Amino acid sequence: MTDRERFEVVLNELGFLLDRIGDLCEVVLIGGQVLAVEQLAAGEDPVLKVETDTGQTVERGYSFEPDLLIEHPDPDESPRWDEFPHILREAGYHRTQRTYRWEKEVGEVQVLIDLFKPHPGLQTATEMTALPRGETVLARAKTVRLQVGHRALAVKTPSSVDFILMKLDATKIRRPPDSKDAFDLYAYVRRRTATAVGRSLGAAPERDECLDRLLELFGTGHSPGVLDVLKYAPTLGPIEQELLAKDVVTVFRDVRAATSSAS
């Protein structure tokens, strides 16, 4: 089974689950799988090949575990909030030792889903991790439509600004630190283009916060985000690593330029 086939099994299960959740609450796919879904929706391989202008290619993988941000239901519907864990169980999932994670075996694929809630104070019927800025992510989410086998899937994903903000937040709060967030930011901008991302940031209220943090992470060849990206390319030689580092810095400099011209 290839990675793509495996991912399609996961997405098929996700579609099945979303159908069952129905109108109980909104669900937004967050995290590293967003890019893979967008790739698939564009008819491309979900593993993104990030290529620099000088020809170095680094593959960007993703975990097979969807991260789902669950919206707080309408107060009129709140008694139904208790249904959520039952829906998961009826769909064949069971809770793992990490209580925010649910698991289901589908053939040889283990489908794991991690649940997030939009703010820490929210009482939920099953354990969920609080996501900073979760309410905004829900409010600005957009729908991506794709065909997975025979299933037409409509998945909500974060806006460009929210994807970048979530990844920037993750670089600060994730313990232990992980290089994947910086690499995901680079891969995201490379895929969406610096101009498009810059335009989105330029129109967002969080514009200055984003730009400051991006500069901190990717300002020079020795900035922490650039070093994190290089951890994704341990097999490149020193010159190729240097070229990759330069590309990362250039891409984010272009984002800043595009943001300035958009605002």
Added chain:
Amino acid sequence: MTKKDRQPQALGRQAFWAQPPALPEDLRLTQLETIVAPRRGRGGEAVFDLARLQTPSASVVLVISFRSPASAQDVLTAKRQLTTIIEDLRLRAAGSGRGATTYVPTFASDVVPKSILEACVREGLAVLDRRGTIIAHQGPLFVHVEGRATVDRPSRIRIFSGRACRVVRFVLAHPGVRLKPQEVASGTQTSYAFTHGVLTKLERNGYLNRPSPRAGFRLRDGTALLRAWIDSGERTAVQVTPYFAPNTRPEALARAVASAREHGVGSIFTLASALEPGQVFASGLPHGAYVAGDTTPFEETLQLQRVTPHNFWILRADPASESTAGGLYAFKRTLPHGDAVALPQLAVDFAISGGRGKEQADHLLSLFAKSLPPPELDE
């Protein structure tokens, strides 16, 4: 054993004075001053301590040279240096008109073995160690106390590299089994003494236990041991050659192994090529194989090219790991397309592969933890 117990005991000269050895009630040892003397060679200086030893009948000043770990050669060197230092102290004392002080040349260490202790007595040196040993047969003194306190001696063994790692692999491959050191030594083709050293170090760190010193060792905390191996950053591969492989499907991998075998080249899969379908956690992971010999069969069969993206790695194992005795080939798993390294080795290889390898390694660690047998209960 609690996590706190696993903290290694502080050793060395500074730790010696921070927590001096427990001596009998009527003996008192007080550090007075430190002398730093220039000397030739590495470091360019030697450090000595002056300490007053008071007994019910006498008071002397010990001039102490601290060496750890101690060797017989150290005793002779220390004696020469202490003679010079004491001579200098006497000359200075005579010049200042102070009364005569009895200086006793003293050799100190964390643990002074019996043979070193005898060498010190023979050479006229007093002896101190952290077990509570104090032996001084000089001048007006006759003190002879052989300490029995337990001191964790520092071990220079790097347990996650070279031959020591063969012992680690062996232990991780036999959870729930009481292992005699001789059995492990035979299984890993290492000496009894070396194996025992590694096993006791693992025991001190809380990974193994045994109900009594004569009983065999049993894996107590396999998850922590594998986590420590992953966190050590020690690499089994001494060389990694990255390639782009246009096809990494199992059929292609099987053809590469068959071709290597035909040419008499040993190989074993690792990284994504060694994952069973149910173990996959992330995508975009590199495939790979340890190859012992000519890599041409792999390069030709898989049409490997030295271009990016690097999705197939050929790894050269360090010689100590390229073995069927506790090495990579000892605890292999059989997959449809060929042999693959054991789960702990696979987790370690992923952890140092960069990218999403760390997440996959963590997932394998959790699978390994689930596979461990329940703990052995006391009768």
